[in-house]
Amino acid sequence: MNRNIIPFYSSLLHVISVIVIAVLTFGPMTAVSAILPDTSEQDQERPLIKEMLHLGPVNYFSPVFHDDPAIDGSKWDATEILLSDLMDYDEWQPREGLPVAWSDGQHPEWTAHTLADSILVLPGATKEHHNISWSAVYLSNDRFMPASITLKSEGMIRAFLNGEEIAVKNHTDTEDGAEAGSVNANVNLRQGTQLLLVKTMHPAAENSSGSEEELPDWTLEVQVDAGEHQHRIASVIVPERHVMQRDLSNAPRPAGVSVSPDGDLAAVHVRRDLPPDGTPETHIDIRNIPEGTIRHRFAGGMDITGMQWLPEGLRFSYTEAGNDGTNLWVIDLETGEKERILKDVEDFAGYRWSPDASYVIYSVTEKHDPGRDGVIHYRGLQDRRPGYHDRSFLYKLNVEQGSTRRLTAGLLSTTLNSIHPDGKKILFSRNHEVYDERPYGETEYIILDLQTMQTDSLFTVKFAGSGQFSPDGDRILITGGPGTFGDEGVNIPDTLLPNDYDTQAYLYDLESREITSITRDFDPEITGASWDETGRYIYFTVTEKSYRNLYRYDTRRERFRLYDTGPDVAGSLDLAENKAVGVFTGSGASDTPKAWTIDFTDRSPSATVLYDPGAEAYQHVAFGDVREWTFTNKWDEEIDGHVYYPPDFDEDKEYPVIVYYYGGTTPVTRAFAGRYPKELYAAKGYLVYVLQPSGATGFGQEFSARHVNDWGEIAGEEIITGVAAFLDDHAYADRERVGAMGASYGGFMTMYLLTQTDLFAAAVSHAGISNLASYWGEGFWGYQYSGVATANSFPWNRQDIYVNRSPVFQADDIHTPLMLVTGMSDTNVPPGESLQMFTALKLLDRDVAFIAVKDQDHHILDYKKFIRWKEAIISWFDKWLKDEPEWWKENKSDFE
Incomplete structure (x- = not known):
């Protein structure tokens, strides 16, 4: 307070x-x-x-x-x-x-x-x-x-x-x-x-x-x-x-979950941030599946990170940071014994157990700091990124002997993808910079024989993700964009370019060296994948419209099956090694985060709550309804959307509206709260309308491909059309008090919309792009993101995009009060993007506010600054949409 x-x-x-x-x-x-x-x-x-x-x-x-x-x-x-x-x-x-x-x-x-x-x-x-x-x-x-x-x-x-x-x-x-x-x-x-x-x-x-x-x-x-x-x-x-910001900031939540090899136990990592400064408090519960009853709790200052179940027995490992480096410990739940198997490793960067638990592959980062005298020669476009010159390499720890040996070296970092089921080989990858073709980088996949140290370079591709050996070791599951393997995964008209952020799944046959797309005709975007122990099934977590769902793919019948996962948004699935039982975290619109479990051996599997760490914190909190609402675009397609209602909603009253969107390559999911907590805005008396315009993944490749080279034209028209239709269809929505808000690409979309319409009474742009050319050249990832979003288009050949769709060049068309917010250490969308628009609107004598969050990057993560950031946004909307300027005046005086 x-x-x-x-x-x-x-x-x-x-x-x-x-x-x-x-x-x-x-x-x-x-x-x-x-x-x-x-x-x-x-x-x-x-x-x-x-x-x-x-x-x-x-x-x-x-x-x-x-x-x-x-x-x-x-x-x-x-x-x-x-x-x-x-x-x-x-x-x-x-x-x-x-x-x-x-x-x-x-x-x-x-x-x-x-x-x-x-x-x-x-x-x-x-x-x-x-x-x-x-x-x-x-x-x-x-x-x-x-x-x-x-x-x-x-x-x-x-x-x-x-x-x-x-x-x-x-x-x-x-x-x-x-x-x-x-x-x-x-x-x-x-x-x-x-x-x-x-x-x-x-x-x-x-x-x-x-x-x-x-x-x-x-x-x-x-x-x-x-x-x-x-x-x-x-x-x-x-x-x-009703829900308050302190609930969202302080309530315990599951930070991760993993399942034992036999599927009988789950480890649930719980975190809460304590006021007044957000000091984290964590513990790990070992809980019985499916009852959720607690078996062990590890807390009280025990710094457990990087927890993994060993492939055999009731044992788990974790890393602990010491004064001289990282230690790797193993705890046996049956005997209570605790053993340190790796001691004082500097710059430790992760590990994975072999199938028989006889060895561990771990990664170490070698730090390099160019330009110690303050003068740096940039040889490549990525040189300016902090840590880019660091290199990560792989090591093998033989557990019984306690001996280690280095596996990789050289100019490029190596990333472990998978360990072969026979334990004799590993799959790793290396990233290469390539400037002559978008996305200006490619990934090489290599198999290393641990006995002979011979390598087999499988392929080098663009827009690639990760790879996993199948349980029989004959195939590799690869994730990547539609264009990763040429046209194999592409399913769009010839007039469009694929959106390579729309992640697909492929199977690579190690004997024939042939690649097969298994999601080409599957609309959801792949967000996670796990083989089952038989190798017949692959379990996928996917983005499907505004949901994150769980599917099983049958490699024999080549068909997908949707499962009832419970929450609207399911996190990554952790599947037991020896049983078809999985655990995951999940939440939903007005549904707080929980740990869930699902048994795929049931005739009709459905997820059940394993543990709800926030139950007590939210026991007296009530949320309003969340209702679906859609409209039809010019292609006669249904544009997905949902609406958050105040908890005390009365349809005979009028309510101010906040419209939230991303407008870019990913949809706004129905996950609980997050950085832009719609439940909180609804609790403050707003209707919150969230929509998913063309260009988002999770709706099929043709839908997501519209993001490429759009930069507001299609998505902006759909947002304006959708908001107008929403107001027409909801008499209790006050069309004179409508606010717009988005962040990053959504921040760009906010500024762009204000150059196109006077529909909104106030707007907020967080980390928005005002000048596409300066973002492309200055943002650390600008040229690479533009390699998809502005494919084959540059400032010298597409001025219709880089000038005509850059909001700062149309700033004189903006008459809506606009708040610009940015982290002043943002390397993704640099602060200059907001400053350019702020300068333009101040000189044009328009209603504009600029909130600079010191020492924060693209996301506002500092506990106290996060709360002040949220208060600034709500008080800005209260001023313009409720005619209640007192909180904004109070905040403004504090900021000054």
Whole structure:
């Protein structure tokens, strides 16, 4: 919570006096509309808070020898109890009847109290002990507002808002005739749920001599004053609420999952980021499949990364960073033994077990730092990329002997793709720079015989991915673009060029040296692949429209089968070595991330939840509906889309709209939250319409090929057409209050759209491209991305693209208020792309804002900066789409 003091204009404020410890939230979602503020401004004289929750009092003893002076001469003081965090308040979600673990086996419960004359009378305290109490209430505010909170009590007070201390009163007022003292805090209440927690305390009376005599009842009074916005707050004593940014930032989530060889156990890596600075807290659970019951937990500072199950037995390995390098450990779950098999390897870069666990192939990066004197000679286009001159090479560790030997060297890095099932050979790849043909690089695939050290160079191709040996070792599964093997994988009209980001799958026969496309007529894009143990089936995770689905390909019958994976977006599948059981992580629109498992041996396999680490964090959070909505483009094709609704949606009202898109080569999936959390925008009272215009993968090759050399023309027309049709089809969507937002290519699309239409009332472009030529030449990956997106087109031969579709050259056509956001260390889309447009619009005297995020690259990853970035975007839309400029003004002053 921001603790900035804000101006307090008493002549405008209506003061509500109550005796509480308050928790501010966005109301109970079991009956959301019942607790939303009454925005009619009627009946403002009634008490705001009529009920509250209370916990305690609990007793606290002074430490022994507390009367003895410390080494510096000071004596212990009871205010230490007040100022100490006796429990983890960040985890508290008070509700009636909820017990709280206290010392000596005590479990006091939260109790509900009805206020009498707006005063909460706290139970009498005893003189012998220090007496501590907590009280709580939930306030729902439907907009940003400054407020003043005044706390008054005979006892000591310490108050928190969202876990951050906002006020302290460290003395008591218990003398006869003494008036209860007060303390004040000026705060900014974000729309939604805030937690105000007030801890009150009566110290033990001096010279009590063990007396159990009770002190008189004492009170706590809280005045909440939001001035002209007082009618926009309601109070409740239940924790149900809408989602907040702190939920998305702090809730535990599965960061990875893997399955044991026998398919009976899963390792679930869980991560959460802790406020106030995002310090990560991680643990790994070993859970039984399919029940999800926990068998082991590894936590408490144990730095487990790079975890892998060994091919045999109940053993797993992990890497641990030490002062002198990386160590590789093996843990046996049956015996409990732990063994280090690799010690202090500098610049360790990954590893993989052999099929019989007799050896490990691992990678080491050799660091090179050209231009140590600050002067560098760039010989190639990739030289300027940080780490480009580093080289990674392969090593083999013989586990039983503990010996290692180097396998690769030379000018180029080598990347392990696969280990042959007989353990005698490996498949690795090397990337070559090639400037005479797009995409200006190619990948060479090589088999290395580990016994003879002889190599067999299989092929060198463009737009390539990775390779895997089949279980019998006779074939290799290769992923790559439609054009990776000439026309073998291409399925588009001759008038189009393939979008080689639309990943396909191929089978390469090692004996005949023939390549076969297995996805040429399969519309979804391949995102992951795993052979089963028999070699008959290949399991694919795919992007299919806005979903990530799971398919099985039968290599004999040459057909695909779709499985019920549960969540909208399934992550990479980890398949057991010896059983057709898999695990994966997954989430969906308004469906929080979980670990899932699926047993393919069932007659009708479907995924089930293995573990939901965020269940407790989201237990009181309600989300709005997510509904499909499509329209037809000029090719008579259905353009996919979906809409996020506010949790308290009322179709008789009008709502502002945020339109979100990427518009480039990949669709916006239905994954939960992410960098642009649609669920959060909906919780703030917006309809959020997400659409997938032509050019995206997952809809078939002809659809994705329209991305090539488009740069806004087709996709932009479809977005404008789709938004107009959406507004016509939804009477509750306010056509006068429509915002547009996109990032990277979507940021370019935002700027381009504003040169073409006045449909939008405000827009946000994050890391957008304003000048295609400068992005092509300056962005670290600009020329390579353009090798697909602007295939065979250059500034000297396609000015119709590089000039006419660059938004900065049409900046005078922009009249929509535009926020430009960029990480100032962005090497993908350099900050100059936003700065060029900012310069143009400032000189044109247009409404424009520029938010520069220091020390961040293409993605804003810093915990605190991520939150400020999100707040800037929402407050910008609140200003222009809700006519609520206060939060933007507050943010702007903070930014300055």
